Amino acid sequence: MVLSETELIDIRRHLHTIPELSLEEFKTHDYLKQVISKFSQVNMEIKELPELPTALLVLIKGSNPKRNIGYRCDMDALPVNETNGLKYASQTKGVMHACGHDIHMTVALGILSYYAEHQPKDNLIFFFQPAEESQSGGRKAYDLGAFSKRFQVDEFYGLHDNAQLKTGVIGCRNGTLFAxxxxxxxxxxxxxxxxxxxxxxxxxxxxxxxxxxxxxxxxxxxxxxxxxxxxxxxxxxxxxxxxxxxxxxxxxxxxxxxxxxxxxxxxxxxxxxxxxxxxxxxxxxxxxxxQGGYYPVENDPVLTKRFIEYMQQNKAVDFEETAPAMTGEDFGYLLNKIPGTMFWLGVESPGALHSADFLPHEEAIEQGVKAMVGFLNYRMNLEEK
Structure with missing residues (x-):
């Protein structure tokens, strides 16, 4: 099944109720597996890492693969006590998805559900990553050999939500996105x-x-x-x-x-x-x-130029070129090893990232899914020069 907008929002709200700190994302891991188990398994292969038990990798086998394209999302939450008073507020005192990783995971599930039903041309590898906020989960996975053999990744993509951008806006830049x-x-x-x-x-x-x-x-x-x-x-x-x-x-x-x-x-x-x-x-x-794995997020010039051009030319996407930010992100370590692109997804929250009143607009989820599915289809059908 391809997840509908209503289903995506329900998934995000459930994830929001069960936030877990870095390397403790066991409920989150189990819930993700539960959702993924409902998708078509015909072209799917799941890989887990015993040394990093909350990590989850999902391979969707392509029909005529020329490359392995990776998509990464992070899973952990922050030690923040939520003040939003939502019906689906965090059920764990002092822990909250104040950085929007519940949004990140939901967008990834939306993209994954599409390709489980519509076999991609290239192999797609989805990496649900623990421990972004601390403990350098990306580096741990890389050092454990997560991206090897069938799960080797040739190019990586991932998003981070942005409280200052309007809902659904895709923001990106060539060069350094995060410090x-x-x-x-x-x-x-x-x-x-x-x-x-x-x-x-x-x-x-x-x-x-x-x-x-x-x-x-x-x-x-x-x-x-x-x-x-x-x-x-x-x-x-x-x-x-x-x-x-x-x-x-x-x-x-x-x-x-x-x-x-x-x-x-x-x-x-x-x-x-x-x-x-x-x-x-x-x-x-x-x-x-x-430093751990918190290298600068330096977008690959060739891949990012292509990504930006697609988003700019797609009339269904509201694209904005953004300035570099001094926030940190351990996706930088993976981009130091594997070429790729990180981009922003606008969620227009009244509260800032990492704040107790961070409240992203959920309409951004489906917009992020559609933008990324469109780009991946474009990328997979693009002949290399």
Missing amino acids: GTTEVNVDIKGKSGHAAYPQLANDSIVIAANFIEQVQTIISRNIDPTRCGVITFGKIEAGVIRNVIAGKVHLEGTIRGLTQSMIEYLRLRISEIAEGLEKSFNCSIKINFN
Whole structure:
């Protein structure tokens, strides 16, 4: 059966009631399998990964395949307590699909249901991915060999909903769509002491203040103003009482850049500043960088040009070329290994992504399904030059 708009909305609402955090998407996994089991199984093959048990891959065999086209959607939710007051609100306290992954999964199911009934020309591989919000589920799947043998993917596509775009709008751009991100943890060790005798101590808070101030000049004074980068420290832990000089400080922050080379440069400069402060303050500064799979989402130039041209020429699609965003997405890791394109689907929510009142317009689901089915049919019938 090909899912109707009413069925798609019902599926999305059920998924919305059962949000689960990264690597805990067991109910979601089981529900997806339940829905997929109702589709025609004639050309279908399902693959699961024992080492990543909530992941799900579905192959639809093509009639005359020349390539394997992948479509990815993410499954996990966020630790956010929903405030929308919906009849189908999250039933898990403190967990919500505040990033719209319920929309992502539903669109994927809609596309899958179409091709289960209408055999595609090429092989299609649908990847229902756990752990996008944290734990780098895309990288885990890739490193486990998920995309090998019959499930090898030659080109990958995927969407992310956008609260600022009008409902159903397809947004995309060539080059970087999303920034890459890296977690930064810093531990500064000085020497504690009495507040009245600073000469006998080594004030780690003063060192931390110098470190943060100098690191903030990297963006303003070390990189080209026409290029983008962000360094933010959002957490500081230090001290026990007002009249004791702190001997230790722990900082937690994030780096964001539109290219991998930018991220690597920011890491280098942060490390160089730390080395200088260790000498000038006679202290210890240890830095841990953790990027995981959150590489910049850099769209393939050839595939994305084709995608954009199709969407622009399709009168049934409202297309908009979008600016790069500094948000992160672990689809960037897969696009670093396999060429592909990520695009936006407008859902016109009054609340922003990751907010407790994120409320996407469900009309976007069917519009996203139709746009992507149309593109895939176009892509599969396109002769390579």
